[in-house]
Amino acid sequence: MPSLRELWKISGIYYRNLNFLTLIESRTSHTKGVGIEKLAKNANRSVVYNKIFISLIFLFSAIFAAMESSVMGYAAFMLLLMFLFSFFFLQTVTYFFQLNFQLLYTLPISPEDIRKVMFLTFVRIFDIPLILNLFAFPLAVSIFNLWYSAFPAFFGILLSELFSVAIVTSLSKFFYTKLSQPSGGWKEVLRVIFQIIWAATFFIFYAVMMWIRTLYTRLSLYEPIIEKYALIFKLIFPFNFSYLILSPDFISFGSSILFLFFGYLSIRWTINNISRIKELKVEEVPPPEKIRMKITGQIYGIIRKDIKMISRNPGLLMLVFLPTFEGILLMALGNSLTASLYIVFTFVIILTYTLFGFEKLMIMKLLPIPKGKVYLSKIFIGILVFGISLVIMDIYLFFKGEFPDIVEQLILLPAAFSAGVVCLYLGDRIGIKRSAGLSALGFILIVALGNVMLYLPGIGGLLFKGSTEQNLVASLISLIEFLIGVAIIKTAR
Amino acid sequence: MLEIRNLVVKYGNFTAVKGISLEVREGEIFGLLGPNGAGKSSTIKSIMGLVEFEGEIKLMNKKIGVKERNLIGYVPEEFMLIDVLTPMEFFEFIASLRGIKSQERIVRLIYAFGLEKYVNKPITSLSLGTKQKVAIVAALMHEPKLLILDEPLNGLDAKSSRILKEMMKKHVEKGGAVLFSTHIMEIAEKLCDRIAVINQGTIVAEGTIEELRKKAKMEGSLEDIFLKLTGEDEYIRGVINALS
Numbered sequence: 001m002p003s004l005r006e007l008w009k010i011s012g013i014y015y016r017n018l019n020f021l022t023l024i025e026s027r028t029s030h031t032k033g034v035g036i037e038k039l040a041k042n043a044n045r046s047v048v049y050n051k052i053f054i055s056l057i058f059l060f061s062a063i064f065a066a067m068e069s070s071v072m073g074y075a076a077f078m079l080l081l082m083f084l085f086s087f088f089f090l091q092t093v094t095y096f097f098q099l100n101f102q103l104l105y106t107l108p109i110s111p112e113d114i115r116k117v118m119f120l121t122f123v124r125i126f127d128i129p130l131i132l133n134l135f136a137f138p139l140a141v142s143i144f145n146l147w148y149s150a151f152p153a154f155f156g157i158l159l160s161e162l163f164s165v166a167i168v169t170s171l172s173k174f175f176y177t178k179l180s181q182p183s184g185g186w187k188e189v190l191r192v193i194f195q196i197i198w199a200a201t202f203f204i205f206y207a208v209m210m211w212i213r214t215l216y217t218r219l220s221l222y223e224p225i226i227e228k229y230a231l232i233f234k235l236i237f238p239f240n241f242s243y244l245i246l247s248p249d250f251i252s253f254g255s256s257i258l259f260l261f262f263g264y265l266s267i268r269w270t271i272n273n274i275s276r277i278k279e280l281k282v283e284e285v286p287p288p289e290k291i292r293m294k295i296t297g298q299i300y301g302i303i304r305k306d307i308k309m310i311s312r313n314p315g316l317l318m319l320v321f322l323p324t325f326e327g328i329l330l331m332a333l334g335n336s337l338t339a340s341l342y343i344v345f346t347f348v349i350i351l352t353y354t355l356f357g358f359e360k361l362m363i364m365k366l367l368p369i370p371k372g373k374v375y376l377s378k379i380f381i382g383i384l385v386f387g388i389s390l391v392i393m394d395i396y397l398f399f400k401g402e403f404p405d406i407v408e409q410l411i412l413l414p415a416a417f418s419a420g421v422v423c424l425y426l427g428d429r430i431g432i433k434r435s436a437g438l439s440a441l442g443f444i445l446i447v448a449l450g451n452v453m454l455y456l457p458g459i460g461g462l463l464f465k466g467s468t469e470q471n472l473v474a475s476l477i478s479l480i481e482f483l484i485g486v487a488i489i490k491t492a493r
Numbered sequence: 494m495l496e497i498r499n500l501v502v503k504y505g506n507f508t509a510v511k512g513i514s515l516e517v518r519e520g521e522i523f524g525l526l527g528p529n530g531a532g533k534s535s536t537i538k539s540i541m542g543l544v545e546f547e548g549e550i551k552l553m554n555k556k557i558g559v560k561e562r563n564l565i566g567y568v569p570e571e572f573m574l575i576d577v578l579t580p581m582e583f584f585e586f587i588a589s590l591r592g593i594k595s596q597e598r599i600v601r602l603i604y605a606f607g608l609e610k611y612v613n614k615p616i617t618s619l620s621l622g623t624k625q626k627v628a629i630v631a632a633l634m635h636e637p638k639l640l641i642l643d644e645p646l647n648g649l650d651a652k653s654s655r656i657l658k659e660m661m662k663k664h665v666e667k668g669g670a671v672l673f674s675t676h677i678m679e680i681a682e683k684l685c686d687r688i689a690v691i692n693q694g695t696i697v698a699e700g701t702i703e704e705l706r707k708k709a710k711m712e713g714s715l716e717d718i719f720l721k722l723t724g725e726d727e728y729i730r731g732v733i734n735a736l737s
């Protein structure tokens with residue numbers, strides 16, 4: 001019978017496998033072939049870095065919350081912890097439910113021990129941030145408050161984490177049965193919505209982190225309302241624990257005990273669900289009465305395939321959202337639309353590289369398609385995402401009461417197309433295998449060149465600022481760049 | 494139809510294929526036999542341009558370029574499918590890229606391999622055998638001149654295996670050619686017009702079964718000849734003695 005130490009070791013192997021699976025899935029492109037060993041090696045390292053990152057974020061957040069020393073501040077931290085924890089680990093936990101533990105059943109390990117391995121693997125997902133939070137917040141609270149307030153703070157955080165783990169488990173189990181399943185009609189729409197929510201968790205996490213300090217300040221404005229309805233709030237988690245830390249009384253104590261019982265039930269539910277992992281269930285699809293295929297042209301064929309892949313792969317879908325998200329984020333931080341475009345373009349290039357990685361490794365070598373057509377199909381999607389990002393950024397500006405120059409943006413599109421083609425061409429020549437196939441320096445240089453091409457019409461136009469020739473000069477430069485892009489596509493071998 | 498001259502494939506310091514030359518003629522099924530790691534798959538991958546190689550590979554007297562790829566149907570040893578798509582979507586994608594105009598042949602192949610029940614399920618959820626069938630249909634849909642099949646019968650049920658073997662025969666009767674690698678000696682013996690035995694990156698023997706028998710200076714099955722030619726018969730005897 002293996003000891004707990006041995007089971008912990010076995011869970012480590014599954015955890016490494018999970019990290020690798022998560023990394024591969026989030027990279028999304030075809031990963032068979034060169035570089036797989038390096039990816040496997042890097043998988044654990046990048047997960048540890050991510051965990052340290054999130055732990056530090058929570059640590060600072062805990063200090064801010066403890067400094068607030070208010071019912072709202074403490075409750076906000078616990079709520080934030082609960083939701084951020086769920087969001088941050090949602091994707092990994094989703095892949096956890098796809099892990100196959102069947103090999104263990106062929107070894108002399110009891111089913112009970114196998115369930116322990118599953119549980120320990122699950123625990124490993126959360127380990128560092130989970131433990132750090134459990135002690136950081138109580139410690140910070142005891143510094144800014146009475147020393148014994150650390151105890152209710154500890155239980156408040158423990159409960160937040162238990163609820164968070166239950167939330168992430170239920171979401172993952174719910175989502176993983178829905179993701180990657182082709183289906184027609186409204187189910188298709190529903191699935192895409194699920195995918196968007198799944199991918200959006202990353203952005204929500206990122207956005208909250210950006211504005212964490214502002215969030216606390218804003219929330220503290222609601223303190224008087226909480227005081228007014230204190231009796232009700234003392235019954236609700238996590239406010240009951242806030243009261244228990246600051247001004248404990250019988251109501252907040254009783255309510256906290258009740259919620260600790262709920263926490264116990266939730267962890268029991270979680271453990272039961274973890275140890276009942278089954279193979280990916282696929283909905284039964286009846287065979288078609290008559291097979292009708294839609295055979296298209298080469299370029300549209302690739303675009304169609306890419307769109308289907310994007311709609312079924314949260315990692316890819318996230319890459320589609322990133323340009324818009326980053327653009328809006330930069331603008332919200334005070335940058336102009338023009339200044340924010342470089343980041344939009346950079347993420348568009350990452351998307352096209354990722355999509356191209358698959359064809360580069362397989363399709364272009366096995367199927368009779370010229371390189372130029374593959375470039376064109378990828379750039380089409382890239383420019384579509386770039387254009388949509390631009391429109392959304394315009395709408396954002398419009399709501400802020402500013403009016404963007406639409407003509408200037410239309411002039412920019414051919415240049416963006418050409419810049420994309422040049423980046424893809426150079427990346428291909430230097431050797432894209434995946435988005436990470438290029439060296440960081442190579443990628444930076446290529447994207448820098450692409451950005452020069454992107455901004456060139458605008459810079460050219462600026463030389464004639466105020467005159468009627470401004471747009472004409474910009475259009476001319478954009479057109480020349482466009483022709484360069486077309487020439488590359490036509491001659492690419 | 495297919496000519497390979499002085500093929501060398503290296504993976505870092507390791508040379509997997511050491512100067513192989515062979516020819517696959519029209520109207521023949523050519524078998525590549527060899528133990529694991531002998532260089533069969535590396536040879537096939539070189540033809541498809543999936544690995545870097547030295548030497549010369551020509552299809553119908555031309556280097557294999559974009560156009561020539563449409564003359565080849567390839568079933569790889571490892572699946573090169575797109576897991577998130579359904580077989581139907583995958584076939585549509587491949588057909589679009591191959592410039593196929595009519596769905597008729599594809600639909601016939603789907604029914605022939607019993608894939609109609611699975612066409613709308615995600616490839617990721619299919620069994621190994623069904624995935625193999627998807628790969629085979631994708632390789633056959635454009636009626637290629639040359640079929641390159643790397644261990645094509647892996648995971649196939651008896652019915653599909655039989656259909657594929659019959660299709661290979663019909664294919665060569667119509668003037669096509671088949672190059673296939675297998676480790677199942679009985680199948681190679683029954684199907685192949687000529688065989689090349691590869692061991693440690695070199696061809697140790699090539700010819701019809703009769704020619705191989707002569708070379709090995711022995712009668713018996715292809716398995717016996719194969720073991721003799723690759724020098725593994727002595728090793729096997731030693732292992733069996735040690736085990737018993």
